[in-house]
Amino acid sequence: MNKSFILKPKLKDYEPIIGRSALEELKALADKLSGKRILNINSTYIGGGVAEILARMVPFMNELGIDARWSVIKGDNEFFNITKKFHNALHGKKEEFKDNEFEYFLEVNRRNSQELDLLSDIIFIHDPQPVALIQKRGHTGQKWLWRCHIDISNPDEKIWNFIKNYVEKYDAAVFSAPNFAKMLNIRMFLIYPSIDPLSNKNRELSREQINAVLDKYGIDKKKPIILQVSRFDYLKDPVGVIKAFEMVRKNMPCQLILAGGTATDDPESDKVLAEVKEVAWKNPDIHILLLPPDSDIEINALQRAATVIIQKSLKEGFGLTVTEALWKGKPVVASAVGGILLQIKHKITGLLCHSVEGAAYAIKTLLTNPEYAKRLGENGHAHVRQNFLITRHLKDYLLLFLCQYYKEELIYL
Structure with a gap:
């Protein structure tokens, strides 16, 4: 690429x-x-x-x-x-x-x-x-x-x-x-x-471009993908995401991708990344991707390949990764905090959760009801087009x- x-x-x-x-x-x-x-x-x-x-x-x-x-x-x-x-x-x-x-x-x-x-x-x-x-x-x-x-x-x-x-x-x-x-x-x-709908992070990508990114990071194209894109920050609760994923994986085959980077004004992120890697240790279905700043196309491809996108923040300013996911027509599970509440209208443009268990339940709901997931994604896309x-x-x-x-x-x- x-x-x-x-x-x-x-x-x-x-x-x-x-x-x-x-x-x-x-x-x-x-x-x-x-x-x-x-x-x-x-x-x-x-x-x-x-x-x-x-x-x-x-x-x-x-x-x-x-x-x-x-x-x-x-x-x-x-x-x-x-x-x-x-x-x-x-x-x-x-x-x-x-x-x-x-x-x-x-x-x-x-x-x-x-x-x-x-x-x-x-x-x-x-x-x-x-x-x-x-x-x-x-x-x-x-x-x-x-x-x-x-x-x-x-x-x-x-x-x-x-x-x-x-x-x-x-x-x-x-x-x-x-x-x-x-x-x-x-x-x-x-x-x-x-969000910018025509930026490299949000514009349309070909299937070849998406597959190239999945191959680059060793992602199984046949197994459902649960994805969270965020800085490695305690407030994004990446460890909580892993716990929710483990609950889902007990009942159905799937894989988790935690993709993100660090910011020059956030010296705490390296510590968070180390803890996430320790919790995910040797689990072949958990992919921890530390992406460089110029990874917009990779993030775009991962979001377009995802089956369900999650944003399990403990606190959130607005949550532009949620906006990006909705723009791509993806079903989203997100915490009922901050600006996420302006974007996710529960059971209309996505599903809100309040705990690890709630996140796991919502993910399972979407994985087992693809038509429902598709409808939420379509509603989410229209909501972003109108407002964000x-x-x-x-x-x-x-x-x-x-x-x-x-x-x-x-x-x-």
């Missing part, structure tokens, strides 16, 4: 999916932002849904004539260990912090604020890692927006109060779901994440930016 081949569709290529009028609307909105410079800042260029979305969103904005840019905050292992603890604590996990960790977090943000070019009209900060860059706010006409991609509905209050102190210095905050948000003394917006494609996401971002210059409240649900 040619790894150098990267599909870079233009906006006009989406017309068969969304229609000409939707493209014309994007152009009309972008024209109103003419002359504005927009800078996105997050913590990594590689790994995770935020980087994946920005890698497509920024080029689209430039194609529409907007001066859009993307930078990342730089930090060492100590910084990213601290921000990983922030991430866990904001999801509600109990973490212990020392005073000097807060000081170091602020010091790294101060250092980056001196090194980054922040001369833009709109500074769009993504997630907690660069939140304190707001201290470098420039002229009064400059707009600062904070985009929260994670579920902070039940955070450790000490950590949230620390982060909130900086968030409320922004002009507005953006959340991915209504139940993720915390009350703030600034304007708040709701914007769902999205990147062109809709792009429109919402353009409206968000325009809101910073107009008094009218434009909130798209």
Whole structure:
């Protein structure tokens, strides 16, 4: 397979999916932002849904004539260990912090604020890692927006109060779901994440391409495939997935694939991967695939080959792997947490579960009822087409930016 081949569709290529009028609307909105410079800042260029979305969103904005840019905050292992603890604590996990960790977090943000070019009209900060860059706010006409991609509905209050102190210095905050948000003394917006239907991870593949990937990783083409695609992260519960699979395998032949990678801002992932390998030790029906960042076609092929796709997260921001699976018309079993609830309507677009046993039961239901599984997959595809494609996401971002210059409240649900 040619790894150098990267599909870079233009906006006009989406017309068969969304229609000409939707493209014309994007152009009309972008024209109103003419002359504005927009800078996105997050913590990594590689790994995770935020980087994946920005890698497509920024080029689209430039194609529409907007001066859009993307930078990342730089930090060492100590910084990213601290921000990983922030991430866990904001999801509600109990973490212990020392005073000097807060000081170091602020010091790294101060250092980056001196090194980054922040001369833009709109500074769009993504997630907690660069939140304190707001201290470098420039002229009064400059707009600062904070985009929260994670579920902070039940955070450790000490950590949230620390982060909130900086968030409320922004002009507005953006959340991915209504139940993720915390009350703030600034304007708040709701914007769902999205997938790119024409990216290498989501476009149509030939049967030959799919089979080539299965052969590459030694996957049995005849045995039903249960697949979870995720970073190796405790919150994705890969060990729980293995336990559910073992329950299913007692009654019917099948195989499990846990496929994913690591992110440069998540130093904990290597430890999780080691534990997963230990639990799966020498089971020939469990395939643990550590995929490099440029594995979009491989992930696409695995998802298209899967019989059932699972996302057994303990916490979840939105769950773009669920969106990807639904777009491919696959039956999905997923935990009833976070943004997954916006995507999986139980027994309509997929099946929700609340435990290892529940996940196993749902998987068995789908394996033994292929027509039911097919119907769920078809419903899921239609749901994503209507709500979770990147062109809709792009429109919402353009409206968000325009809101910073107009008094009218434009909130798209």
